[in-house]
Amino acid sequence: WLLEPSVAAPSAAVSAAVSASRDLQLELDTNSGDFHIFFGGQAWLVGSEYRVGTLSSLDGSLVLTKSEATLGSDALGSYLATTLHWSARGALGTVLMGTTFREYSDDPGLIVFEQSFPSEVDLKSLNAGSGLAAGTLFPSFLRNSPGTFDLPCFSYHGVFAALKACTLNSYAGSEQGGTPLVVYNASDTSLPMLVLSQLNNPMAQQMADASSFIGAGVKSTVESIPAGWSQLFVISAGTGINDGMMAWGDRMLRYSGKPRVDNRYKDDVHGAIGFWTDNGGYYHYSIGNNKSLGSNYEEVLVKVKEYHDSIGVPFKHWQFDSWFYPKDGPVSHGGGGGAVTNWTALTSVFPHGMAYIQSKLKVPMVMHNRQWATRSDYIKQWTDIEWYVSEKAAVPKDPVKFFERFFTQQDGWGLAMYEQDWMVSEYQEVQALQTNISLGDLWLFGMAAGADGSGRTVQYCMPLPGQILAAAALPAVTNARASDDYFHGKDQWAIGGTALFHWALNILPFKDGFYSSAYRQVGGQTEGPEPNPDREALMATLSCAMVGPMDGIYLLNISRIMATCRKDGMILKPDRPATPTDACFRAKDPGCQVYHTFSDVRGWGRVHYYFNNDGSAPLKAEEVYQSPADDYVVHNWYTGELSRLLASNPLTPGYEGHTYAVV
Numbered sequence: 001w002l003l004e005p006s007v008a009a010p011s012a013a014v015s016a017a018v019s020a021s022r023d024l025q026l027e028l029d030t031n032s033g034d035f036h037i038f039f040g041g042q043a044w045l046v047g048s049e050y051r052v053g054t055l056s057s058l059d060g061s062l063v064l065t066k067s068e069a070t071l072g073s074d075a076l077g078s079y080l081a082t083t084l085h086w087s088a089r090g091a092l093g094t095v096l097m098g099t100t101f102r103e104y105s106d107d108p109g110l111i112v113f114e115q116s117f118p119s120e121v122d123l124k125s126l127n128a129g130s131g132l133a134a135g136t137l138f139p140s141f142l143r144n145s146p147g148t149f150d151l152p153c154f155s156y157h158g159v160f161a162a163l164k165a166c167t168l169n170s171y172a173g174s175e176q177g178g179t180p181l182v183v184y185n186a187s188d189t190s191l192p193m194l195v196l197s198q199l200n201n202p203m204a205q206q207m208a209d210a211s212s213f214i215g216a217g218v219k220s221t222v223e224s225i226p227a228g229w230s231q232l233f234v235i236s237a238g239t240g241i242n243d244g245m246m247a248w249g250d251r252m253l254r255y256s257g258k259p260r261v262d263n264r265y266k267d268d269v270h271g272a273i274g275f276w277t278d279n280g281g282y283y284h285y286s287i288g289n290n291k292s293l294g295s296n297y298e299e300v301l302v303k304v305k306e307y308h309d310s311i312g313v314p315f316k317h318w319q320f321d322s323w324f325y326p327k328d329g330p331v332s333h334g335g336g337g338g339a340v341t342n343w344t345a346l347t348s349v350f351p352h353g354m355a356y357i358q359s360k361l362k363v364p365m366v367m368h369n370r371q372w373a374t375r376s377d378y379i380k381q382w383t384d385i386e387w388y389v390s391e392k393a394a395v396p397k398d399p400v401k402f403f404e405r406f407f408t409q410q411d412g413w414g415l416a417m418y419e420q421d422w423m424v425s426e427y428q429e430v431q432a433l434q435t436n437i438s439l440g441d442l443w444l445f446g447m448a449a450g451a452d453g454s455g456r457t458v459q460y461c462m463p464l465p466g467q468i469l470a471a472a473a474l475p476a477v478t479n480a481r482a483s484d485d486y487f488h489g490k491d492q493w494a495i496g497g498t499a500l501f502h503w504a505l506n507i508l509p510f511k512d513g514f515y516s517s518a519y520r521q522v523g524g525q526t527e528g529p530e531p532n533p534d535r536e537a538l539m540a541t542l543s544c545a546m547v548g549p550m551d552g553i554y555l556l557n558i559s560r561i562m563a564t565c566r567k568d569g570m571i572l573k574p575d576r577p578a579t580p581t582d583a584c585f586r587a588k589d590p591g592c593q594v595y596h597t598f599s600d601v602r603g604w605g606r607v608h609y610y611f612n613n614d615g616s617a618p619l620k621a622e623e624v625y626q627s628p629a630d631d632y633v634v635h636n637w638y639t640g641e642l643s644r645l646l647a648s649n650p651l652t653p654g655y656e657g658h659t660y661a662v663v
Contacts, residue, residue, distance in 0.1 A: 002572040023108040030067035046145035048213035051137035053126025109237035121225040134208035140215025154590040163497030173207035176466035195248035199232035202469035203440025221434035249504025256473035272316035272569040276513035280486030281550025282524030289523040314569035319366035328373040339373035355412030364416035371426040388432035399446025407454035421461035448474035482509035499577040513548035516557040542578035608663040615653025
């Protein structure tokens, strides 16, 4: 699918964002708290109310009592901090909340907003009857204000953090979602843009919206804000959607201390093709109906491995999904159901245990886990670790201690990557993750620290946007699912919009496994057939993450799989994941399925890769960031045709109806 690199191994270089930030200007009235955000000389955002629970600056129940300016510094640089102190109307001598604007002298494309609480706040009582998703509010912005305009925007929502288009007037938040929020000016061809998001403690925060404003604050489910609590929110300016997202990501990583490193070829799990058994694949809760292969997974999977070796497909890792371990209830066809009781092999699946099957497969493993059962063996046997237990799921009170011990239990398994699935269920089903302000972030930190301490990496699956933001501070989280389960979602392959978000935070966007063959896979959990196997393989390759076929024995399409990699199994990846080209955003169509990426290849220069799901549409030079004056040619991958790059270039689609070209 991609050019063979002209060097011995793929380059480890990861290009930093090259977008030059236009300056942000803050105008703040320290007597009232009113403020404006100017960008490129225009008023983009106008401040709205400040809130703690139902106390509001609008009705005078929350009163500005003092302002002060100080100098400070953090990981983003030196800043001027302007702090406003707010008190309840009936207790003017007690500061309830501080709200601080940080302006950075060395980075004028950045403003940070801080909420701080000098004393404990009983948010459950103060927030009664509020109706907002956030129990505090700062910053907040008017949807409409004189001198501003209704800008297009997009934000991320739901499980797998899907991109959703909006305008400032139509924007609506969602559970741990609606963030990052990207506001841009499509009328300016350079696409000036702002990214609004949590900067720290993302699981404690929540976007909020009402008819007149949008904003952010402590999530309304939190019962108490401890004394000394502080949380940060950021506005990051940039030019161009793809470059601007990277500029935001660079700032996020600089603050958290997570290095931007190249994980594309970190090991054979990340960098080479692997065999997956995820939901939608042949071996997900099925061993097929060929009884001559065996009567359990242990017998059958050994034969599958022998088949792969015999046809010369060099899978360098395998993935085991939730079918291998015991749960406290049945599992539905979609994979949902019981919670894990003990993360080890069922004797009916691997009679001789995990180390035995590893001795037969002899490859690094990705292994799936889900939410913790309320009657798990860890609760019963590790009595020195306390748990928050709800009706359906549980979470340890000390995640750091738990995961440090947990990751010592897999000797001999070949475990290289821990896949934490059903993250949304764990969050929604454990009440303490809703009510405790710090537990959500601590849960994710403990998991990542335990994996990292044992030399393993983490994949997030079914994450909410807030959980992806948390990974900005967790180097062990190298990748996250960017799509619904295979065969279980519309346009499951179309991960480009989510890839914008993930890649900015140094997270590889994984498409999930797929069937490489167009034949019906009789006997598997999902029989198919897959009508667009080329598109599946292409999107997996262009994602920069794992490529994981899931076909049954004797059903792999060898030539299609080997088009994704070198003969040794190393995937031929571009330099960054395919994402919607900036031309989509100029057309105010953030969800368009025109994707672009590139490789900088020695001796060739920059080679562009172009995908359009609409095979009737021409390739436009602007979609690959070029002009007709540039000395480029277009190679139609499906037909082999060559043509000089023009402003508009008709392409003959492949048999699946999409176009793919190398420029």
